[in-house]
Amino acid sequence: MKRLTFVAVFAALALAAGAAAADMKKVTLGTEGAYPPFNWIDENGDLQGFDIEIGDALCAAANLDCTWAVQDWDGIIPGLLAKKYDAIVASMSITEERKKKVDFTGKYYTTPAKFVRMKGSGIEITDEGLNGLAVGVQRATIHENFLRDNYGDIVSIKAYATQDEANLDFVAGRVDLLLADSMALQGGFLDTPDGESAEFVGPDFTDPRWFGDGAGIAVRKGETELLEALNGAIAAIRADGTYAAINDKYFDFDVYGD
Numbered sequence: 001m002k003r004l005t006f007v008a009v010f011a012a013l014a015l016a017a018g019a020a021a022a023d024m025k026k027v028t029l030g031t032e033g034a035y036p037p038f039n040w041i042d043e044n045g046d047l048q049g050f051d052i053e054i055g056d057a058l059c060a061a062a063n064l065d066c067t068w069a070v071q072d073w074d075g076i077i078p079g080l081l082a083k084k085y086d087a088i089v090a091s092m093s094i095t096e097e098r099k100k101k102v103d104f105t106g107k108y109y110t111t112p113a114k115f116v117r118m119k120g121s122g123i124e125i126t127d128e129g130l131n132g133l134a135v136g137v138q139r140a141t142i143h144e145n146f147l148r149d150n151y152g153d154i155v156s157i158k159a160y161a162t163q164d165e166a167n168l169d170f171v172a173g174r175v176d177l178l179l180a181d182s183m184a185l186q187g188g189f190l191d192t193p194d195g196e197s198a199e200f201v202g203p204d205f206t207d208p209r210w211f212g213d214g215a216g217i218a219v220r221k222g223e224t225e226l227l228e229a230l231n232g233a234i235a236a237i238r239a240d241g242t243y244a245a246i247n248d249k250y251f252d253f254d255v256y257g258d
Contacts, residue, residue, distance in 0.1 A: 118176075
């Protein structure tokens, strides 16, 4: 009798667990996979990076059953609108232009943009210092928009599909400067052997007209339930120490910002 009771209880618990798993909302997260230290694909073909760990933590906090999809950056919003995935976790800055197409959570981090030059080049970030130079930037980004709007009449802009491609052309001497997110340049380039001869130059650039209000998670317009779940999860992982633990694996400061 006791054995039958145990079996019955075990079966009931298994059914309850199965029902709970079935009730979990399935969500596909889209990312670029070519933007270290935020997101990249390792030698085993697995996604790694700050964005990926944050996305996984948010799914756990929101009780979402999440999988990942990789999409080239210049097609990442069209992919969301085409329902290839349900949310974008790819260091996407919250800008007024993008808000016309998608809805955003609150930010989950914010970092400034900066230029990088070769050490000893003497290049300065002034109209005179930039005149006639070639600048590498990732295509379809806030950094490209900023560069075109502010320096497009004095520099030659070379836009690339990925930041890595821009970095490689800079090392090869085909562009004089890079402009990108400062942490993407630090962790994905300056801290690597390829970036040993390069350095930051000039001020931080943070003007929200171009750089928005930090990096947020984009969802399709009208997906209110998912948006609220993700916003609640951001608050939860900030409060319980999960965010700080992930942050400290990649940065020596609070990348969330003020």
